Amino acid sequence: MNKTPDKPSFSPEEDLLIREVSEDLRREQLEQLWKRYGNLFIAVSAAIVLLVAGYKGWQYYQARQAEAAGAQLVNAVSLIEDGKTKQAMVELDAIIEKGGGPAAALARLHKAALLSRQGKRKEAIALYEQVAADDAASTPLRDAARIRHAWLIADDADAATLKKLLAGMDVKGHAFAALAHEALALAAIRAGDMTEARRRLQAVLNAADTPPNARERARVLLESLGAGQ
Numbered sequence: 001m002n003k004t005p006d007k008p009s010f011s012p013e014e015d016l017l018i019r020e021v022s023e024d025l026r027r028e029q030l031e032q033l034w035k036r037y038g039n040l041f042i043a044v045s046a047a048i049v050l051l052v053a054g055y056k057g058w059q060y061y062q063a064r065q066a067e068a069a070g071a072q073l074v075n076a077v078s079l080i081e082d083g084k085t086k087q088a089m090v091e092l093d094a095i096i097e098k099g100g101g102p103a104a105a106l107a108r109l110h111k112a113a114l115l116s117r118q119g120k121r122k123e124a125i126a127l128y129e130q131v132a133a134d135d136a137a138s139t140p141l142r143d144a145a146r147i148r149h150a151w152l153i154a155d156d157a158d159a160a161t162l163k164k165l166l167a168g169m170d171v172k173g174h175a176f177a178a179l180a181h182e183a184l185a186l187a188a189i190r191a192g193d194m195t196e197a198r199r200r201l202q203a204v205l206n207a208a209d210t211p212p213n214a215r216e217r218a219r220v221l222l223e224s225l226g227a228g229q
Helices: 012-041 045-049 052-069 071-081 085-097 102-117 121-132 139-153 159-165 177-191 194-206 212-224
Strands: none
Touching: 071 085, 071 102, 085 102, 102 121, 102 139, 121 139, 139 159, 139 177, 159 177, 177 194, 177 212, 194 212
C-alpha cells in the first residue's frame, strides 16, 4: 500500500505566517475579485473581513522575528499599522539594503504589500520575485511571496502563467494548496474552462485541511457554476 507523503512540518511562527498570508491576501484582493465576480462573494465577504485571530497571530510572528532582526523591523511594522506609509518605506528600504536573511525577506514582503495597495503592481511583483528566489529565506516566506504574486496577477494572467508560478503548491498537504487552487480556478473560469474550474474548486472542498473560509468560498463559487458539492 502506498504511503501518503508526510505533511511538511513548520515552526509555530511559520505556521502563523502561513495562516496570516492566506487571510490577509483575501482582504487585499477582495475589491478586485468583487469587481469581476460580484454577487458570488456576498455570502463570504463578512468572513473575510472578520479575521481577527489571524491578525493577532501575525503580530506575534512579527514580534518574534523582530527580536532577532532588531528594533528597526518592529518600528517599520508599527509605522505601517499607524498608516505612516512614507516613513515605513524608509525603514523597510534600510532593512533591505543591509542584506539578506529573514528580516530582509520580511521587509520585502511588507514593502511589496504596500506598493500593491498603491497600485504599483510592477514594483510589487519584482519584490515578490526577489523573495521567492532568496535561498536565505525560509520556505514559508518564499511560498508566501509566490502566492501573493499569483493573486496579484490572478485577475488577468493566463492559466499557464499561474500554473508555472504556483508549481508544487497545488498539491495535497501544501499550506497554500487551497489558495493555489482558487487562483487557478478563477483563471480557468476566465478562459471558459469550467471543467477545470470545477475540478480545482472540488479539490479545495475535498482537502481535509482546507480552512473553513476557503472551503465556503469554494462551495459558493462551485454552486454558481452549476455544480454540487
